[in-house]
Amino acid sequence: MKTLIRQSIRTGFTFGIVQVFFILIAFNSMIGIMLAKISGIKNPGEIPAPKFLIAYTILMGLWVGISALSKKKSLSVGQKLLAGISASLASAILVGLLEVAMTAILVNKIFIREYLTVLSFDFIKATLFGLTPTVGILVTIGCILVGSLVGVGLNILANLHAVQEHWKKDLGFIKSLIEKFQHIVRGKYHLIWQIIGISLLAVAVILIPMKWGSYWNYVFGTVGLYVILGLGLNIVVGLSGQLVLGYIAFFAIGAYTMALLNAPEPHNLMWGFWPALLLGVVLAALSGLLLGLPIMRLRGDYLAIVTLGFGEIIRILLKSDVLTDFTGGPRGIQNIHGPMLFGRPFNSEVDFVYLIIAGVILASFVYNRLQQSRTGRAWLAIREDETVARASGVDTIKYKLLALAIGAAFAGLAGGIYASRNQFTGPDEHALMASINVLSLIIVGGMGNIPGTILGAFTLKGLPEILREFANFRLLAFGALLVFMMLSRPEGLIPSHRPKYTEPKETSLDSQKKEVPHDK
Structure with a gap:
């Protein structure tokens, strides 16, 4: 006691x-x-x-x-x-x-x-x-x-x-x-309670953004985008155990694909939001696959350094004068158009909050299905011990490439929505610090689970926006948070739990077999 x-x-x-x-x-x-x-x-x-x-x-x-x-x-x-x-x-x-x-x-x-x-x-x-x-x-x-x-x-x-x-x-x-x-x-009322709970949540999701105002919609929209980014990086780092530091490069690919295909300058292609978003996701996934092919045998710090270099190469290329005519150079690309839905513009702050919520739901569903699947178990085996996983018959290169491609696709989705919402994207938005922020949020929230990613995104992206009026205390807040996390929650605010294996319950057939005497 x-x-x-x-x-x-x-x-x-x-x-x-x-x-x-x-x-x-x-x-x-x-x-x-x-x-x-x-x-x-x-x-x-x-x-x-x-x-x-x-x-x-x-x-x-x-x-x-x-x-x-x-x-x-x-x-x-x-x-x-x-x-x-x-x-x-x-x-x-x-x-x-x-x-x-x-x-x-x-x-x-x-x-x-x-x-x-x-x-x-x-x-x-x-x-x-x-x-x-x-x-x-x-x-x-x-x-x-x-x-x-x-x-x-x-x-x-x-x-x-x-x-x-x-x-x-x-x-x-x-x-x-x-x-x-x-x-x-x-x-017997379990299903009814589930329906009631989902209905109340849906009503809250629909009504609350209408009352928040543009500032809070922007803040929580940013949190939602970082939830999508965090889920993607959680697949790469939290599930498959690959330390990637240049993750924001895939976000940049999605954002610039949206900008180049759906802005009047520099090329005036104007494909529309939905085709540009889909192509951005595909290109980000292909970029992850192409990056992974030559580096799959690297581990730990070496993998982190190579991916860090990839992220910086993408940012420097976007900022270089050589590609100014193609990417807008340091000035970036402006006037990126928003989506159309059923023939009407779907580009207000409230509309983008709904779109981001839909993206979070989609990303969470895909993440959960992958985590519970055979692929997810293969990723966990690779994370715990890649050598043992390979000896057990797991195709480690295949599954690591798959993790990198899917994680990159999540980043491409977030990047496309981000560029369209802000109507602008530029190279300075895709610096190393953005990758560190995404990695930090899954560490703070807890690797390997969805609630931890959501809480980490709110903690690291929502709170700084809320604290913007008190800029003198923002670094102090981050420092205090890190000290608190290291002392009390080293595994994150919501750490993932290992699955517990139990003995199968005895069936009536098993009990009948025990009661039947064996013939001598």
């Missing part, structure tokens, strides 16, 4: 430090503004209403509660509640201490914006929800505690079978209630 409490307090302190950091860079205010815009308030101002800051604090508590139980599946309900409360109180204490310090600044009229630009007196009052300091601190602690308990409750619902095992001996009536609820959720 003491070990459980100690671990929970350690988790709470870790998340408390993260929450203190978020407040110091006004991340709570930015999320509050986002929640206000989602709820339909077009101009919430620089500081959101207290109810949105309360919602943010509850969400932070929810994060603490879920994280406190992330690797503790064999606990009783009482132990889970104890772990959640311990973690939330530890986190709330640190946040409360920060608010005490902020209260002292407010009461004594200490001006420290020279060092922390966001800590204005109005911001401090908003962080305390417009209440008196004592009440505001107590409300903060209560919100974190409530959010943590909600997280514990979600964990309990997600592991009903474990709860049933703990209670089935002594509390029969609770057992029956759990079994009944479990039957409703997982039994």
Whole structure:
């Protein structure tokens, strides 16, 4: 029990430090503004209403509660509640201490914006929800505690079978209630619940972009494009184990194919969006295949260096004066036309968000099918030990080339949509740092799974856009994130899990064979 409490307090302190950091860079205010815009308030101002800051604090508590139980599946309900409360109180204490310090600044009229630009007196009052300091601190602690308990409750619902095992001996009536609820959720109404969930998600996907406004649609559209890029690189790095550093070159191929075929200058071909997008995907895949043929026997750092060189060669060629008449040179290509759908332009910010969401769904579907297929198992074997995989009969060169081609095709898809949405593409957009960003997002989110890629894309591409007003803190945020990741989540925010193999269940035929005596 003491070990459980100690671990929970350690988790709470870790998340408390993260929450203190978020407040110091006004991340709570930015999320509050986002929640206000989602709820339909077009101009919430620089500081959101207290109810949105309360919602943010509850969400932070929810994060603490879920994280406190992330690797503790064999606990009783009482132990889970104890772990959640311990973690939330530890986190709330640190946040409360920060608010005490902020209260002292407010009461004594200490001006420290020279060092922390966001800590204005109005911001401090908003962080305390417009209440008196004592009440505001107590409300903060209560919100974190409530959010943590909600997280514990979600964990309990997600592991009903474990709860049933703990209670089935002594509390029969609770057992029956759990079994009944479990039957409703997982039994004959399972399909209905799935349909309802998918329908609600579809409604949210359709309605939310209409209320976000152009800025947030641009931000989350960028996140979606990096999700597609991350899924493609996850096939190459996360599944097949090939470290590729010049991945953004395939993105550039897709973007420039769209630009050259669907812009009035420099060639005025005007093929249209859909043929240009398809050709960009095909050319990116062929480029991945052609790049892979001479380098498939390279591994590790050597492979990374060669692919890094390929990415830089593509960028330098696009920027060179020799190809200016063909690619636009350093100026890039402008006025790239958007798609047409059913005879009407489909090129507003909302339309592109829908298009990007469709691309994310398509990429996720293809990625999931490949991961669960024989090809995916061959990639995993190559990643774990290429020599053993080859000795086991896996055609390693074939599957590595396939991974590189499919990953490049994903990048070509994202590049074509990106160029059309921005109506511009240029060589400086395809520098090495873009490849590093894509590689970083799958490392931060967790290699080898879709949720980790989505979370990594939001963390590394969504948050910097949200933090754009606080440019002085952007590098600080990245540094703190990397330190936090290395200390607490070295395998990523959502690490992939190895498949668990179990003994096959005994069938009625097997039991009948056991009952039949053998003739002597």
